[in-house]
Amino acid sequence: MAKDKKVEQITDMDVDFAQWFTDIVTKAELVDYSGVKGLYILRPYGFALWENIQAFLDKKFKELGHENVSMPMLIPESLLQKEKDHVEGFAPECAWVTVGGSEELTERLCVRPTSETLFCDHWSHVVHSWRDLPKLYNQWCSVMRWEKTTRPFLRGREFLWQEGHTLHATAEEAEAETKQMLEVYADCCENFLAMPVIRGRKTDKEKFAGAVDTYTVECMMHDHKALQSGTSHYFGDGFAKAFDISFSNKENKLSYPHQTSWGMSTRIIGGIIMTHGDNSGLVLPPRVAPIQLVVIPIAAHKPGVTEKARELAELLKNAGIRVKTDESDNSPGWKFAEYEMKGVPIRLEVGPKDIENSQCVLVRRDSGEKLAVSFDSLADTALRLLDDIHDGMFAKALKNLQENTHVAHSLEEAKAIQQEKGGFVKTMWCGDLDCEMKMKDEAGMSSRCRPYNQEQLDDHCAICGKKAKEMVIWGVAY
Amino acid sequence: MAKDKKVEQITDMDVDFAQWFTDIVTKAELVDYSGVKGLYILRPYGFALWENIQAFLDKKFKELGHENVSMPMLIPESLLQKEKDHVEGFAPECAWVTVGGSEELTERLCVRPTSETLFCDHWSHVVHSWRDLPKLYNQWCSVMRWEKTTRPFLRGREFLWQEGHTLHATAEEAEAETKQMLEVYADCCENFLAMPVIRGRKTDKEKFAGAVDTYTVECMMHDHKALQSGTSHYFGDGFAKAFDISFSNKENKLSYPHQTSWGMSTRIIGGIIMTHGDNSGLVLPPRVAPIQLVVIPIAAHKPGVTEKARELAELLKNAGIRVKTDESDNSPGWKFAEYEMKGVPIRLEVGPKDIENSQCVLVRRDSGEKLAVSFDSLADTALRLLDDIHDGMFAKALKNLQENTHVAHSLEEAKAIQQEKGGFVKTMWCGDLDCEMKMKDEAGMSSRCRPYNQEQLDDHCAICGKKAKEMVIWGVAY
Numbered sequence: 020m021a022k023d024k025k026v027e028q029i030t031d032m033d034v035d036f037a038q039w040f041t042d043i044v045t046k047a048e049l050v051d052y053s054g055v056k057g058l059y060i061l062r063p064y065g066f067a068l069w070e071n072i073q074a075f076l077d078k079k080f081k082e083l084g085h086e087n088v089s090m091p092m093l094i095p096e097s098l099l100q101k102e103k104d105h106v107e108g109f110a111p112e113c114a115w116v117t118v119g120g121s122e123e124l125t126e127r128l129c130v131r132p133t134s135e136t137l138f139c140d141h142w143s144h145v146v147h148s149w150r151d152l153p154k155l156y157n158q159w160c161s162v163m164r165w166e167k168t169t170r171p172f173l174r175g176r177e178f179l180w181q182e183g184h185t186l187h188a189t190a191e192e193a194e195a196e197t198k199q200m201l202e203v204y205a206d207c208c209e210n211f212l213a214m215p216v217i218r219g220r221k222t223d224k225e226k227f228a229g230a231v232d233t234y235t236v237e238c239m240m241h242d243h244k245a246l247q248s249g250t251s252h253y254f255g256d257g258f259a260k261a262f263d264i265s266f267s268n269k270e271n272k273l274s275y276p277h278q279t280s281w282g283m284s285t286r287i288i289g290g291i292i293m294t295h296g297d298n299s300g301l302v303l304p305p306r307v308a309p310i311q312l313v314v315i316p317i318a319a320h321k322p323g324v325t326e327k328a329r330e331l332a333e334l335l336k337n338a339g340i341r342v343k344t345d346e347s348d349n350s351p352g353w354k355f356a357e358y359e360m361k362g363v364p365i366r367l368e369v370g371p372k373d374i375e376n377s378q379c380v381l382v383r384r385d386s387g388e389k390l391a392v393s394f395d396s397l398a399d400t401a402l403r404l405l406d407d408i409h410d411g412m413f414a415k416a417l418k419n420l421q422e423n424t425h426v427a428h429s430l431e432e433a434k435a436i437q438q439e440k441g442g443f444v445k446t447m448w449c450g451d452l453d454c455e456m457k458m459k460d461e462a463g464m465s466s467r468c469r470p471y472n473q474e475q476l477d478d479h480c481a482i483c484g485k486k487a488k489e490m491v492i493w494g495v496a497y
Numbered sequence: 498m499a500k501d502k503k504v505e506q507i508t509d510m511d512v513d514f515a516q517w518f519t520d521i522v523t524k525a526e527l528v529d530y531s532g533v534k535g536l537y538i539l540r541p542y543g544f545a546l547w548e549n550i551q552a553f554l555d556k557k558f559k560e561l562g563h564e565n566v567s568m569p570m571l572i573p574e575s576l577l578q579k580e581k582d583h584v585e586g587f588a589p590e591c592a593w594v595t596v597g598g599s600e601e602l603t604e605r606l607c608v609r610p611t612s613e614t615l616f617c618d619h620w621s622h623v624v625h626s627w628r629d630l631p632k633l634y635n636q637w638c639s640v641m642r643w644e645k646t647t648r649p650f651l652r653g654r655e656f657l658w659q660e661g662h663t664l665h666a667t668a669e670e671a672e673a674e675t676k677q678m679l680e681v682y683a684d685c686c687e688n689f690l691a692m693p694v695i696r697g698r699k700t701d702k703e704k705f706a707g708a709v710d711t712y713t714v715e716c717m718m719h720d721h722k723a724l725q726s727g728t729s730h731y732f733g734d735g736f737a738k739a740f741d742i743s744f745s746n747k748e749n750k751l752s753y754p755h756q757t758s759w760g761m762s763t764r765i766i767g768g769i770i771m772t773h774g775d776n777s778g779l780v781l782p783p784r785v786a787p788i789q790l791v792v793i794p795i796a797a798h799k800p801g802v803t804e805k806a807r808e809l810a811e812l813l814k815n816a817g818i819r820v821k822t823d824e825s826d827n828s829p830g831w832k833f834a835e836y837e838m839k840g841v842p843i844r845l846e847v848g849p850k851d852i853e854n855s856q857c858v859l860v861r862r863d864s865g866e867k868l869a870v871s872f873d874s875l876a877d878t879a880l881r882l883l884d885d886i887h888d889g890m891f892a893k894a895l896k897n898l899q900e901n902t903h904v905a906h907s908l909e910e911a912k913a914i915q916q917e918k919g920g921f922v923k924t925m926w927c928g929d930l931d932c933e934m935k936m937k938d939e940a941g942m943s944s945r946c947r948p949y950n951q952e953q954l955d956d957h958c959a960i961c962g963k964k965a966k967e968m969v970i971w972g973v974a975y
Contacts, residue, residue, distance in 0.1 A: 051619050054576055055606060058569035060619050063634070066566050086541035087548060091531045092570075092608070092639060092655055093592075098532055111598060114571075116608065118593040119643040119654075128533060130570070130594065130608070141529050141538050156541070160639075161570060165597040176597075177570055 029360075032298055036242045041171070043292055047301045047361050050171045057169030057176030061285070064361065067309035068288050069179060073159060075211050075307075076181060076283065079203050085155040085183060090137040092160075093128040098136050102261040105135060108228020112164045114176070130163040135229065135254075135280055138184040139262035142276075146186065149268050152276060153196075154186040172289030173497050180284035186276045188268065190255065193277035194232075197253040200281040201234040204249030212287065213304040213412040214238045214294050215420050216248065217443075217492060219468025224455055227280075231255040237467045237492070239420040240293035243442040245467050245494040248290055251281035289497070294416050295385075301362025302385055304412055305405040312401060313358045314344040317351055317370030327374050331367065331397060338398035340405070359384060364408050365401060385412055424492070430482045433493065434462040443467065443494045447487035449480035455491075457482050464493035507838075510776055514720045519649070521770055525779045525839050528649045535647030535654030539763070542839065545787035546766050547657060551637060553689050553785075554659060554761065557681050563633040563661060568615040570638075571606040576614050580739040583613060586706020590642045592654070608641040613707065613732075613758055616662040617740035620754075624664065627746050630754060631674075632664040650767030651975050658762035664754045666746065668733065671755035672710075675731040678759040679712040682727030690765065691782040691890040692716045692772050693898050694726060695921075695970060697946025702933055705758075709733040715945045715970070717898040718771035721920040723945050723972040726768055729759035767975070772894050773863075779840025780863055782890055783883040790879060791836045792822040795829055795848030805852050809845065809875060816876035818883070837862060842886050843879060863890055902970070908960045911971065912940040919973070921945065923952070924959035926969040932960035933969075942971035 029042035044050045049065030061069065077087075093116060100106045113129040131137065142154060163177045172178075183200060187193040201218060208214040216236035226233035230252040238248045256275035259265070268274045295302040305311055312335060316328040325346060332344040343363075345354050351368070358366055362384060369379040381390045381401065385408050392400045423442030427433035433444045444464060448454060458464055473490050480487045507520035522528045527543030539547065555565075571594060578584045591607040609615065620632060639657045647653055661678060665671040679696060686692040694714035704711035708730040716726045734753035737743070746752045773780040783789055790813055794806040803824060810822040821841075823832050829846070836844055840862060847857040851869075859868045859879065863886050870878045901920030905911035911922045922942060926932060936942055951968050958965045 051622055053569045053615065054573050054618060055569060055571055058571060060569065060615075061567035062623075063564035063566055067564070069567070070565060086545070088541055088544050089539035089547070089639075089657060091533060091536035091538065092641070093533055093536060095532050113598070114594045115596040116592050117595045118605070120590050120592075120645075127596070137531065137538075140532060144529055145540075161567075163570070167598075179567060 029298065029300060032241065032296070039296075039298075040289075040292060043296055043300055044171045049288070055176070057166060057174075059171050059175055059177075061179070064309060065288065068291070068303075068307060069285055071307045071309065072207070072211070072283075072287065073181070075207055076203065077159075079206070080157050080181075080183065083155070083199065083203070085157045085185075088156050088158050089160070090131070090134050090141070090158055092131055094131055094134075094136055095126050095128055097126060098140055099129055101136060101139075102229050102258055105229035105258075109133065109164075112166060114163045114165050131160075132162055132164045133280075133282075134158070134162075134182055135184065135258060136262075139258050139264060139278075142186055143262050143264045146264055146266050146276065148266055149188055151266060152186060152188045153192065154184075156185065157181055157183040170289075172285055172292070175285075178284050178286065180282050183279070183281045185279045186259075186264070187278070188266070188274070188276060190277045193279050194253055197232070197234055197251045197279045197281070200279070201236060201249070201251040204236050204251070204281075204283055207283070208236055208238060208248055208287075209413065211304070211306050212291055213409050213416060214248065214290060215413060215417040217420075217468060217470050219470035219492065221250075221468060222455055222466045222491070224452055225466055227252045229254065229257065231257070235468050237494075238290055238294065239416075239423060239443060239494075240290070240497070241296070241419065242293070243419075243423045245443065245496040246286070246290045246293065247467070247496065248287055249281070249283040252279060254278040254280070295412055296362070299356070300360035302412070303362035303364060305364040305408050308362065308364050309341065310343045310358075310361070310363045311341040311405060312365040312367055313354075313363045314342060314367045314369065315351055315354050315358075316344075316346065317368055317373075319346065321371045323374060324369065324371060328369050331369060331379060331394070334398055335401055338402060340398075340401055365404060383408060385415075426476055428477055428481055430457065430461060433458065433464070433481065437462045437464055437495070441495070443492050445474070445476065445490055445492055446481035447477045447479060448489060448491040449483055449485040450488040451480075451483065451485075454480055454482035458493055462493070463495060465496055467492045467494045467496065507776065507778060510719065510774070517774075517776075518767075518770060521774055521778055522649045527766070533654070535644060535652075537649050537653055537655075539657070542787060543766065546769070546781075546785060547763055549785045549787065550685070550689075550761075550765065551659070553685055554681065555637075557684070558635050558659075558661065561633070561677065561681070563635045563663075566634050566636050567638070568609070568612050568619070568636055570609055572609055572612075572614055573604050573606055575604065576618055577607055579614060579617075580707050580736055583707035583736075587611065587642075590644060592641045592643050609638075610640055610642045611758075611760075612636070612638075612640075612660055613662065613736060614740075617736050617742060617756075620664055621740050621742045624742055624744050624754065626744055627666055630664060630666045630744060631670065632662075634663065635659055635661040648767075650763055650770070653763075656762050656764065658760050661757070661759045663757045664737075664742070665756070666744070666752070666754060668755045671757050672731055675710070675712055675729045675757045675759070678757070679714060679727070679729040682714050682729070682759075682761055685761070686714055686716060686726055686765075687891065689782070689784050690769055691887050691894060692726065692768060693891060693895040695898075695946060695948050697948035697970065699728075699946055700933055700944045700969070702930055703944055705730045707732060707735065709735070713946050715972075716768055716772065717894075717901060717921060717972075718768070718975070719774070719897065720771070721897075721901045723921065723974040724764070724768045724771065725945070725974065726765055727759070727761040730757060732756040732758070773890055774840070777834070778838035780890070781840035781842060783842040783886050786840065786842050787819065788821045788836075788839070788841045789819040789883060790843040790845055791832075791841045792820060792845045792847065793829055793832050793836075794822075794824065795846055795851075797824065799849045801852060802847065802849060806847050809847060809857060809872070812876055813879055816880060818876075818879055843882060861886055863893075904954055906955055906959055908935060908939060911936065911942070911959060915940045915942055915973070921970050921972045923954060923968055923970050925955045925957060925965035926967060927958035927961055927963040928966040929958075929961065929963075932958055935960050936971055940971070941973060943974055945970045945972045945974065
């Protein structure tokens with residue numbers, strides 16, 4: 020039996036969560052490092068995860084009337100500067116092309132950190148009448164932000180994402196779009212990735228550069244830190260005015276359109292890892308898993324085993340399950356560990372004894388539970404099991420979120436909770452930046468959002484004691 | 498009746514083919530110009546064409562065992578320089594990032610013009626054993642080449658493409674891959690885009706920088722110029738040696754793997770336009786058309802017309818046809834011209850008279866032919882018609898290719914043909930670069946390829962009279 024690969028140990032997640040994460044992204048073959056800091060190679064298994072997320076989102080976007088486009092990768096510096104808040108937010112972390120061929124460029128060009136300015140410039144050419152609205156656009160691309168500290172998936176100088184950009188005749192329509200797209204992200208997180216979310220609005224401090232309002236879905240990771248998983252921005256008509264996009268409305272009067280943008284990135288793959296993974300490696304939610312079930316023949320040299328393994332794989336493929344059969348000459352034990360590392364939701368074992376009994380064994384990656392299943396009921400059982408695993412993973416993540424979200428009535432209490440237990444802290448807030456800064460400086464937590472589901476915990480702001488405006492969820496974020 | 502858009506005239510293709518092309522790309526709303534020369538915006542209709550080509554190719558690639566990955570956008574200068582021929586070919590037209598955030602970079606980074614160097618660097622990390630081979634990778638991305646003269650689709654400083662990169666244990670396997678992928682491109686051109694191809698190998702002068710052999714599919718445009726539509730390169734083990742990629746083979750000896758790459762780009766959309774378009778605008782091959790059939794209600798204010806139009810559209814959608822119904826208040830005449838400009842293969846007209854007779858009218862975009870079709874047989878007829886249109890468009894393009902490919906027995910004859918008629922010229926060739934240069938300098942034609950289908954036109958080279966090695970097809974190329 021050949022064993023020229025060995026399954027390597029990963030760091031214990033409860034000893035060093037950051038190293039555990041790094042171990043998983045490399046040992047599950049999701050990512051390789053390139054020669055440039057913060058630029059990563061998505062290997063086939065990592066990219067397949069992104070392709071499945073793309074397929075899920077792209078279908079939803081199109082069902083809601085959006086069309087895909089492709090914008091240039093480079094933005095002239097003068098164009099980036101047209102909207103004041105926006106350029107202040109992004110210019111410090113731009114990468115700049117200054118030479119083309121053998122010539123110095125007369126104006127330097129930034130590699131897009133986001134594409135609002137490009138969409139606006141285009142719309143200023145093509146939008147004239149109410150008949151040209153709405154514009155419901157999306158693009159799949161990579162963007163570049165020259166960050167100082169970088170980590171695979173979580174903070175890359177280049178990362179893949181989708182950016183939706185829409186333009187509407189009225190504020191109401193644009194606001195409805197902003198909220199609608201947040202629901203698409205919530206749906207993706209909860210029903211596709213088994214990641215429960217908190218929906219809410221960002222504070223002014225935390226909103227997107229140039230936005231009137233930023234909506235967010237926030238998830239809690241295994242280590243109780245927050246991951247901002249998708250955001251949707253309402254811009255009002257600020258960009259339209261800065262870029263001179265106007266249209267004649269139905270009453271033939273000149274108006275400025277209202278705008279949104281919304282994005283989800285490969286960051287969410289970091290979220291999948293940190294929500295569901297364990298000390299044996301990745302644990303993939305079944306609906307996004309590139310391989311949903313791996314068939315492992317036991318004692319494959321015995322007559323009939325390989326044939327039966329292939330037959331069962333075929334049967335499961337025909338039921339719509341993404342199946343891989345591993346017929347390599349590695350040992351079953353090696354294979355078990357390998358597909359555990361890769362987080363494949365179900366392992367199917369079939370050997371001579373099983374065949375005698377017209378059954379095989381299914382093993383759940385999430386719980387380790389084993390089921391003997393007759394060949395007759397295999398497809399039905401496997402399909403049901405994939406749904407059960409999704410539900411189980413969602414329930415476990417929800418429990419983590421609920422058990423690690425605490426209420427505080429004062430800054431002192433918030434600090435104590437953060438120091439002793441970590442997790443999310445809910446408090447009332449007066450709405451002042453000063454109090455938000457104090458929570459950051461003293462308790463180390465940023466405001467994650469002002470959640471849709473408001474509770475009246477107190478009448479006063481937990482930080483300053485003034486009259487409270489609303490409830491905020493605070494946390495330490497990736 | 499509102500008419501705030503008007504259908505604009507385009508330049509006559511026989512008067513000024515270049516301007517006709519430019520008119521089409523803008524008036525059919527495929528492209529908009531950005532603020533940077535040579536960087537284009539693919540609008541929804543243009544990008545939908547690319548998405549359909551992507552879907553066709555991606556499916557084929559995966560059926561043949563390829564996996565998608567994502568490589569970084571930037572290449573360190575030192576990495577680009579590792580393979581001598583490759584860097585000579587690409588360095589002069591690179592765009593360079595020299596500043597990240599507020600800092601000058603210590604090494605400048607080029608925006609990828611192609612990614613061989615990145616794939617090789619990655620493989621040098623992960624390939625060790627024959628068990629790690631083959632690697633069959635592909636990526637969808639944009640690349641940048643800082644060209645002096647630019648045109649939408651045909652020559653952009655940035656363009657979208659796919660680049661396949663594979664690594665094999667043996668030369669034979671890599672050569673078979675190179676040829677196999679050329680067949681995928683030929684299949685795409687001929688059976689999806691109705692563009693007949695000539696398959697062949699490039700001369701050394703025309704091959705890809707760093708390749709041992711470049712295979713190509715060449716198409717003839719309406720103006721009899723050539724468009725290189727897809728290329729597939731065999732690299733031998735040159736890159737593997739330059740990047741120190743080695744593996745222990747089954748006999749446990751250290752070997753260098755053999756490599757290929759292959760690409761098709763948005764250039765092919767320029768090819769679709771220039772192969773099939775006419776003086777009314779685009780003519781889209783049905784299989785790639787974003788809208789295959791447009792339903793236009795006639796006298797839509799009359800009772801029952803809109804309902805019937807929607808009913809027929811639904812019926813056709815259920816038959817698997819991509820249908821749009823235009824219920825706008827523009828006039829039917831305006832709509833006819835608009836969808837002719839956009840090259841929609843079939844127009845369906847339905848009005849009160851038609852409804853009385855339980856029929857509608859189908860109009861072919863390619864030939865203008867009209868058919869009255871009963872509602873009962875509509876779906877079957879429309880499906881058959883889409884195939885007929887594809888076949889008709891292919892036959893017309895093949896006729897153009899055949900009628901404008903000429904034989905020459907001497908340089909003088911080749912020159913005369915090029916001056917008087919244009920088109921492709923077939924001659925025998927000795928294999929010398931000098932003769933190839935002479936054909937370029939004196940007849941203005943480059944070698945398009947050494948076609949698979951060789952003919953023994955003469956025993957001697959048409960240019961120098963020495964013993965001929967093979968037949969070459971010459972032409973003026975985009």
